[in-house]
Amino acid sequence: MGSLLSIADIKDNVTCILDLASKIKAGEMEEKPLEGKTLAMIFQKSSTRTRISFDVGMYQLGGRAIFLSSNDLQMGRGEPISDTAKVLSRFVDGIMIRAIKHSDVEELAEHSDVPVISGLTDLEHPCQALADMLTIKEHLGDWKGKKICFVGDGNNVCNSLLLIAPLLGMDMSVACPKGYEPADKILKIAQEYADENDTQIIISDDIGVALENVDVVYTDVWVSMGDEAEAKQREIDLAPFQVNSDLMSIANDGAIFMHCLPAIRGQEVTGEVIDGPQSVIYDEAENRLHAQKAVLYYFMKD
Numbered sequence: 001m002g003s004l005l006s007i008a009d010i011k012d013n014v015t016c017i018l019d020l021a022s023k024i025k026a027g028e029m030e031e032k033p034l035e036g037k038t039l040a041m042i043f044q045k046s047s048t049r050t051r052i053s054f055d056v057g058m059y060q061l062g063g064r065a066i067f068l069s070s071n072d073l074q075m076g077r078g079e080p081i082s083d084t085a086k087v088l089s090r091f092v093d094g095i096m097i098r099a100i101k102h103s104d105v106e107e108l109a110e111h112s113d114v115p116v117i118s119g120l121t122d123l124e125h126p127c128q129a130l131a132d133m134l135t136i137k138e139h140l141g142d143w144k145g146k147k148i149c150f151v152g153d154g155n156n157v158c159n160s161l162l163l164i165a166p167l168l169g170m171d172m173s174v175a176c177p178k179g180y181e182p183a184d185k186i187l188k189i190a191q192e193y194a195d196e197n198d199t200q201i202i203i204s205d206d207i208g209v210a211l212e213n214v215d216v217v218y219t220d221v222w223v224s225m226g227d228e229a230e231a232k233q234r235e236i237d238l239a240p241f242q243v244n245s246d247l248m249s250i251a252n253d254g255a256i257f258m259h260c261l262p263a264i265r266g267q268e269v270t271g272e273v274i275d276g277p278q279s280v281i282y283d284e285a286e287n288r289l290h291a292q293k294a295v296l297y298y299f300m301k302d
Contacts, residue, residue, distance in 0.1 A: 003109040003116040004295060005102070007126045007163035008189060013298070014130075014167050021134050021287070021294035032062025033301050039065045040088050041119075042073065042097040044104075045225050049261065050119045050127070053288040054096050057296055066092070085111035094300045100226065115299040122156060122226065123183060128260050129160035130291040133168060135284045136216055139256050144169030148216040149251070151175045151207070152241050152268055153234070154182035157220050157260050162186055162201065166193040173202040175210035177237050207241065211250040218258040219243045219268045235267070243269040248278060256280050 004010060010017060023029050039058045043051065051067065058065040073084060085108045088095055095112060098119035099105045109116040118126055133143065140146055148165055150158045154176050162182055165172040172190075174182060181187075181203055194201045204210045211217070222238045223231045248257065257269075257279045265271045274281060 001113075001115055002299060003112070004126055004299060005105050005109055005116065005118045005121075006124050007129055007160050007167070010126075011167060011193075014133075014164060017130060017294050017298055018134055018137070018168075018291070020297060021130070021291045022137075024293050024297070025134075025287075025290040029297070033297055034058065034093075035062035037061075037063035037093040037300055038091070039063060039094045039096055039296065039300070040068060040092040041065050042068050042095065042099070043119075044070050044097075044099045045120065047098055047119070049285055049288050050098055053292050054119065054296075057289055057293040061293055061296060063093075063296075063300075065096075081107045082111040084108070085116075086113070089113035094296070117295060117299065120156065123186070124160045124163075125156045125260070126160050126164075127288065127292050127295060128157055129164045130295065131284060131287040132161065132218070132258060132260070133164055134287045134291050135258065135280055136170075136256075138283065138287075139280055140215055146215040147171040147173065147213055148218060149173045149175060149210050149214040151210070151217060151219045151243055151247070152238055153180045153220065153222055153224070154203075155220060155224055157218075158182050159186040161218065162190040163193065166190060166197045166199040166201065169197055169199060171200040171202075173204065173210040173212075173214065175204060175207045175241060177241065178205050180237065207247065208250060211247065214251040215255050216258060217243060217248060217251050217255055220260055221262065221264055222268050238268070242267070243273055245270065245272055245276075248273055258284055261285055 055065045089112050094115045096117045096119050099121050102121035102123035222234045259281050
């Protein structure tokens with residue numbers, strides 16, 4: 001069975017899942033492979049892309065999805081996560097959860113008898129990273145030998161990208177102010193992957209160093225859900241790391257711009273960049289659907 005809580009969970013199967021996503025997008029797979037299957041979707045955080053793409057994805061694969069907010073579950077009123085996992089396992093064929101704490105998702109998976117798929121936690125966003133890599137291959141032709149730079153706060157999206165990039169032969173850099181580096185435990189694993197695949201990981205507060213020879217420039221909001229109390233300080237600290245036309249000019253010719261959305265124009269990125277010719281944000285958003293259909297197929301198909 002297995003679950004997808006981290007890119008590390010599919011270390012040896014990343015290429016397989018991405019190839020599957022490409023075939024699904026091209027209409028080369030069987031129709032309705034998950035007919036009769038049901039996915040429970042638990043949302044502790046609000047969502048646009050995650051909710052819609054998983055819901056539509058299950059429908060297109062022949063199954064159905066059930067939306068469950070914290071208000072819809074006894075888990076929101078104190079029921080142990082273990083009980084929720086055991087009960088849902090009797091009703092559904094898979095569980096997708098968009099959670100606040102990564103530890104909650106780990107506990108859910110530990111007690112579940114069906115696959116658990118992370119739709120985001122405070123530590124990682126694996127489905128976003130898969131969609132990103134599908135988009136990069138479509139626009140740049142391949143991953144191997146390419147370099148991606150994440151600019152800004154070393155958050156959950158950055159963490160998942162750090163894990164997946166070296167597995168696909170990509171170098172990765174992170175341009176962030178001191179104190180905003182990615183999680184140490186993620187960096188340790190990412191470096192191990194980089195060593196195994198002869199790729200490079202760079203973390204720097206020097207934008208020029210991080211952006212050297214870059215093919216993909218990626219950023220995200222400065223204030224993630226849960227960080228609202230730090231908003232003013234984050235805006236001050238991260239202001240020098242705004243992605244604008246001057247910053248994009250440092251990257252390679254033909255470099256693309258990516259953002260997982262939602263975006264705040266004028267903050268982490270200027271309108272001229274995110275709405276400009278180098279931006280592939282809407283292809284990236286669409287590919288959430290195709291990448292997640294591949295994940296659903298991979299984990300839930302008999």
